[in-house]
Amino acid sequence: MSKQVLSHVKVLDLTHHLSGPFCSKFLAAFGAEVIKVERPGEGDVSRRIGPFPNDEPHPEKSALFLFLNTGKKSITLDIHSPTGVEIVKKLVKEVDVLVENFQPGVLSQLGLDYETLDKINPRLIMASITNFGQSGPYRDYKANSMVEYALSGHMYITGFPHKEPLTCLEYQPEYQGGLHAFDGILGSLYWREESGQGQYIDVSIQECLAGQHEYTLANYAYRGVIQERLGNRVDIDHPITLYPCKDGWVSMSGRMSLNQEPVFLMVDRLDLMEDPRFQTARSRVEHAEELDAELMPWFLEHTKEEVFQLAQELRVLGGMVLRIEELLQNPHYKAREFWQEIEHPEVGKVIYPGGPFRMEATPWQTTRAPFLGEHNQEIYCGWLGYSKEDLVRLRGAWVI
Amino acid sequence: MKKMLLKGVRIADLTRVWSGPLSTRILGDLGAEVIKVEDLRSRGLYWQTGAEEQDSMGLGLFPEGKPGEQPWNRSGMFNDYNRNKYGVTLDLNTKPGKELFKRLVAVSDVVIENYTPRVMKNFGLEYPALREVNPSLIMISLPAFGRSGPYRDYLGWGPEIEAVAGITTLMGYSKDEPCRMGYAYTDPATSLHAVGAILLALLHRRLTGEGQYIELAQSEMATSLIGHQIVGFSLTGREPQPQGNRHPYAAPHGPYRCKGDNQWIVITVTSDEEWKAFCSVMGNPSWTRQDLFSDQLSRWKNRDELDGLVEQWTSQHDHYSVMQMLQKTGVAAAAVLDNKEVLSDPHLKERGFFWDVAHPQTGTFPYPGPPMRLSKTAPTLRKPAPCLGEHNQEILVGLLGLPQEELTQLEEQGVIGTKPPSLE
Numbered sequence: 027m028s029k030q031v032l033s034h035v036k037v038l039d040l041t042h043h044l045s046g047p048f049c050s051k052f053l054a055a056f057g058a059e060v061i062k063v064e065r066p067g068e069g070d071v072s073r074r075i076g077p078f079p080n081d082e083p084h085p086e087k088s089a090l091f092l093f094l095n096t097g098k099k100s101i102t103l104d105i106h107s108p109t110g111v112e113i114v115k116k117l118v119k120e121v122d123v124l125v126e127n128f129q130p131g132v133l134s135q136l137g138l139d140y141e142t143l144d145k146i147n148p149r150l151i152m153a154s155i156t157n158f159g160q161s162g163p164y165r166d167y168k169a170n171s172m173v174e175y176a177l178s179g180h181m182y183i184t185g186f187p188h189k190e191p192l193t194c195l196e197y198q199p200e201y202q203g204g205l206h207a208f209d210g211i212l213g214s215l216y217w218r219e220e221s222g223q224g225q226y227i228d229v230s231i232q233e234c235l236a237g238q239h240e241y242t243l244a245n246y247a248y249r250g251v252i253q254e255r256l257g258n259r260v261d262i263d264h265p266i267t268l269y270p271c272k273d274g275w276v277s278m279s280g281r282m283s284l285n286q287e288p289v290f291l292m293v294d295r296l297d298l299m300e301d302p303r304f305q306t307a308r309s310r311v312e313h314a315e316e317l318d319a320e321l322m323p324w325f326l327e328h329t330k331e332e333v334f335q336l337a338q339e340l341r342v343l344g345g346m347v348l349r350i351e352e353l354l355q356n357p358h359y360k361a362r363e364f365w366q367e368i369e370h371p372e373v374g375k376v377i378y379p380g381g382p383f384r385m386e387a388t389p390w391q392t393t394r395a396p397f398l399g400e401h402n403q404e405i406y407c408g409w410l411g412y413s414k415e416d417l418v419r420l421r422g423a424w425v426i
Numbered sequence: 427m428k429k430m431l432l433k434g435v436r437i438a439d440l441t442r443v444w445s446g447p448l449s450t451r452i453l454g455d456l457g458a459e460v461i462k463v464e465d466l467r468s469r470g471l472y473w474q475t476g477a478e479e480q481d482s483m484g485l486g487l488f489p490e491g492k493p494g495e496q497p498w499n500r501s502g503m504f505n506d507y508n509r510n511k512y513g514v515t516l517d518l519n520t521k522p523g524k525e526l527f528k529r530l531v532a533v534s535d536v537v538i539e540n541y542t543p544r545v546m547k548n549f550g551l552e553y554p555a556l557r558e559v560n561p562s563l564i565m566i567s568l569p570a571f572g573r574s575g576p577y578r579d580y581l582g583w584g585p586e587i588e589a590v591a592g593i594t595t596l597m598g599y600s601k602d603e604p605c606r607m608g609y610a611y612t613d614p615a616t617s618l619h620a621v622g623a624i625l626l627a628l629l630h631r632r633l634t635g636e637g638q639y640i641e642l643a644q645s646e647m648a649t650s651l652i653g654h655q656i657v658g659f660s661l662t663g664r665e666p667q668p669q670g671n672r673h674p675y676a677a678p679h680g681p682y683r684c685k686g687d688n689q690w691i692v693i694t695v696t697s698d699e700e701w702k703a704f705c706s707v708m709g710n711p712s713w714t715r716q717d718l719f720s721d722q723l724s725r726w727k728n729r730d731e732l733d734g735l736v737e738q739w740t741s742q743h744d745h746y747s748v749m750q751m752l753q754k755t756g757v758a759a760a761a762v763l764d765n766k767e768v769l770s771d772p773h774l775k776e777r778g779f780f781w782d783v784a785h786p787q788t789g790t791f792p793y794p795g796p797p798m799r800l801s802k803t804a805p806t807l808r809k810p811a812p813c814l815g816e817h818n819q820e821i822l823v824g825l826l827g828l829p830q831e832e833l834t835q836l837e838e839q840g841v842i843g844t845k846p847p848s849l850e
Contacts, residue, residue: 031630056626077658089658140801159799164773168758172671172680176692176760179768181681183608185599190681191690191762193671194607195597198615201651205618210798212625213431213456217803219632221429228799233779236768237794238614241487244502246765247791249491253765254688258606266585268594268604275604277589334590338580345586347604350659350666353592353649361575364646377660382650383566383623387638388630 030057031388035215036121038114039063039098040105042070044197045155045231046127047094048204053123053211054097055381055390061117061405062095062396066102066424069398070095079373085398086372092395096368096378100396101405102426109425111136116410118143118150122224123211127155127203130165140226150224151214153207159230169231174199178235183242186257202238203231263307264314265289268347269325269333276325276333279343286310288340293324370394402426430457431803435628437461438527438534439511440518442468444584444610445568445644446540447507448617453624454510455796455805461534461821462511462812463527465518466843469498469814489788498814498846499787505811506793509783513812514821515842518549523841527551529826532559535631536624540568543578553639562637564627568616572643582644584610591648596655598668612648619647675722677729678704681762682740684748690762691740691748698722703755708739785810815844 035058039050047062047070054060064070072094073085085091104110115138118124124143126133133139133154140152154160157169164177172193175181185192210227218224236243242253258268265280280289290298298304298320303313310317325333330346337344348356354377359365364380381390406412406426420426435458439450447462454460486493487502494500517523528551531537537556539546546552546567553565567573570582571590585606588594593611598604623640631637649656655666671680673694681690695701698721705714713719713735718728725732740748745761752759763771769792774780780792796805822828822842836842 031626031633034633052622077662077664079661081662087661089661090654092661093654093657158773159777162773162776164753167753167760168756169760170694170758172692172694173758173760176681176690176762177771177773179763179765180608181692182690182762182764185605185608189599190671190683192597192599192605193669193680193692195593195611195652196669197654198611198651202615202618205615205622206797209452209618209621209625210800212622212629213798214800214803216625216629216632217429217431219629221802223802225803226801228801230777230797230799233774233777233794233797236771236774236779237797238611239609239765240506240794241503242609242765243769243794244487244506244791246769247793248487248489248502248788253608255608258604268606275589275594277585277594277606279583279585338577341581343581343583343586345582345589347589347594348592349595350592350652350655353590354656354659356590358571358575358577358590359646359649362572362643362646364649373661376657379650379653379656380646382619382647383640383642385623385626385638385640387636388626 030391032056032058035059035123037061037123037125038117038121040114040124040126040128040133041155042127043072044094044200045203046125046207047072048201049125049153049155049207049211050098051094051096052204052208055392056388057391058123060098061121061401062098062100063103063105063114064100064398066104066399066426069100069102073398084372092370092373092376093378095395096392098396099401099405100399101402102399104425105136105138107425109420109423111138113410113425114138115143115146118146120409121147122149122151122215124150124152125155125207125211126153130154130156130160144224144226148224149218149222151211151218151227152224153211153227153229155203155207155229155231157231159233160228164232171196171199174231174235178232178238179242180235180239183239183253183255185255187255191255199231199235202234203229206234259314261311264310264317265321267314267318269318269322271325271333272327272329274330274349275347276330277345277347278337288342292336292340292342293321295320295324366392368392368394399426429803430806431800432456432458432628435459435536436534437536437538438463438530440537440539440541441568442540444507444613445616445620446538448614449568449620449624450511450538451507451509452617452621452796455807456803457806460511461530461817462508462513463516463530464513464814466515466814466840466846469501469504470846494787496787496813496845502788502791505783505785505788505791508811509793510808511812512817512821513815514818515815515844517841518551520839520841522836522839524549524551526822526826526828528556528559530821531556531563533825534560535564535628537563537565538568538620538624539566542581543567543569543573557637560637562631562635564624564631564637564640566620566623566627566640566642568620568642568644570643571645573641577645584612587612587644587648591645592652592655593648596652596666596668599670601667604668612644615651616642616644616647672729675726677726678732678736679729680733682733682737684740684745685743686745689745691745692760692762693736693740693752694758695725696758700757701725704752704757707751707755707757711739781807783807783810787813813844814846815842818842818844
């Protein structure tokens with residue numbers, strides 16, 4: 027593989043499950059050598075989470091693990107044992123970046139806090155991704171995606187007004203935490219070239235999310251409006267919504283407060299231009315139900331592909347709701363050669379999404395996820411100078 | 427003087443609305459000098475409908491719902507995404523506008539834009555043309571569907587991108603009741619990726635001297651965020667369904683009604699140990715000892731009945747207090763906060779998450795601060811969002827050396843200014 031932008035960067039990856047692995051996946055895809063430290067025996071908890079081929083759980087066949095850990099090297103190490111702690115310290119000397127997502131306090135109890143590690147390696151950049159950050163009253167609270175959506179204000183505004191709040195897309199809070207850490211690490215690497223110093227990065231997933239629906243926050247701060255759940259509608263104009271059609275659903279953002287003529291033209295109902303109920307954004311919102319009743323029959327007679335193409339032809343904001351199977355066959359994604367196939371010895375050819383952005387000089391490149399402890403010998407013997415006999419001893423003692 | 431991570435990095439910013447402006451706000455918070463280049467009409471989106479209706483409609487979000495005399499400088503949404511930036515106006519359809527923009531590019535490190543692909547082409551300001559004036563330039567475009575392929579010229583806002591990218595199909599109470607996320611997720615997600623891409627390119631340039639062009643198709647970025655579902659489908663051939671508020675194995679799980687109007691708590695019980703703790707917080711009512719709920723699998727299978735009983739308990743309590751009681755015993759629970767509660771959340775407050783920013787035309791309001799806490803290069807607040815054309819003099823004359831009389835001429839020609847033309 028050619029030289030990449032992060033080829034000079036070594037990462038000690040003490041993360042598990044979602045947020046941290048998402049971050050180190052990105053570092054690996056841009057060339058960093060990522061050493062993923064897994065618990066002896068079980069490995070990363072995501073190896074237990076499916077889906078699995080034929081619903082047969084297997085630690086090397088988890089879709090979640092295989093997605094999140096591409097391009098990394100796996101070693102096993104019990105960092106909760108004194109020997110494990112010493113080995114971590116040895117590894118810290120060799121690396122540029124340490125990323126972790128334990129509960130706050132776990133690493134400092136082991137004597138692996140930033141202050142200590144900074145003394146071992148002053149150029150170290152250390153990032154901690156946690157649910158609520160390293161300080162404050164919720165510091166030790168437990169969380170998952172739903173809890174994060176609730177405490178950052180997203181869940182309250184998602185769902186139908188007459189129903190309970192709806193949790194948003196799974197794993198995204200954790201992925202956002204990972205992305206923020208990725209950005210912080212890159213910025214710190216850039217700054218280190220000039221200053222020669224590392225630094226510590228504290229990422230709170232709650233904060234990552236709380237800053238991501240700012241229309242809503244400004245709505246209260248500026249004019250005291252509590253944003254309520256509006257289902258698939260919004261309060262700035264209509265039709266901005268999901269409509270059922272012949273073979274599924276389409277997402278319409280209409281003309282975003284502009285002249286609605288192209289929308290009414292699309293559904294062959296130019297007469298609605300004259301309807302007093304639909305003259306302004308405000309009155310369209312107030313009469314949203316009635317407007318839907320006028321428009322719906324047309325949608326139900328057309329396929330989502332027809333609606334999408336016609337809308338775009340008329341410069342109306344419209345999108346078709348693709349299922350995953352359809353997405354994988356979509357001609358646009360195919361024409362752009364987005365999908366990547368990665369061969370894995372246990373599961374065969376697997377389809378992956380390509381990189382999330384395309385850099386001309388320093389592209390995203392990736393290889394399969396590692397087997398548990400696959401790189402023990404390479405790292406322990408190659409980096410730290412242990413003999414193969416040492417590895418047998420450490421294995422016997424359940425350290426690796 | 428605090429150390430700034432991106433001190434000395436200058437960004438020429440052509441972006442509008444959300445995904446682009448949030449990207450450059452993050453970079454500005456980290457110390458980059460962001461020069462926002464606006465067409466005189468470009469703020470219309472924020473205020474036109476609101477001003478026309480003279481009420482609280484539109485994306486403007488004016489203080490107390492009042493657009494005021496200069497609504498284009500008073501939008502809450504605009505002010506939120508544009509702090510720490512300079513603001514200049516340039517009409518890129520005109521020759522002098524293009525010339526000045528190229529002079530700005532010559533002294534900048536990064537150009538960022540989020541138009542549909544044909545716009546920069548029509549301006550004649552695509553990467554090859556800009557690289558002629560700045561050979562080590564980094565440029566990033568954030569088109570909805572990319573610069574190639576059949577959908578390249580298609581329009582897309584967050585909801586359309588999510589639909590095509592496979593996100594919407596995963597959202598909803600059930601397969602038959604799809605429901606979009608309450609906010610356009612792809613916008614802020616784009617920003618985080620764009621910042622990463624720019625930082626990678628800056629690092630590469632620092633190491634090699636080489637600039638580059640970056641394309642971020644928001645649809646592809648969005649699909650990569652559900653990569654676990656793509657891999658899952660590839661392994662199983664099974665179409666994933668919206669999960670709603672249910673969990674594949676945990677129960678109780680989901681939102682439960684609390685005391686008060688539209689007050690909710692979310693609770694997740696994932697193990698026998700947590701169930702025991704949960705029961706003790708409820709005071710171990712006798713129903714918890716039924717066989718129906720004796721183990722994890724039974725609780726999951728009887729979750730409808732379980733949910734009703736749990737809600738009988740939660741509905742007697744305030745959402746914050748249920749959260750505290752349960753979290754104290756190690757059960758994951760959270761109050762479902764509305765926007766007002768987020769702004770006054772004690773945890774976010776104690777961590778100083780919100781920044782109070784004073785703006786000359788709106789006064790002082792709280793805005794989300796940067797979620798990356800960097801120990802040695804903490805992000806800084808240096809200025810509020812610019813008024814339209816606020817820094818024309820400083821940037822065009824001061825930085826680019828435009829003679830003062832030419833600035834006056836450009837103002838007269840409407841190439842630059844401080845007011846949208848329709849109001850003049």
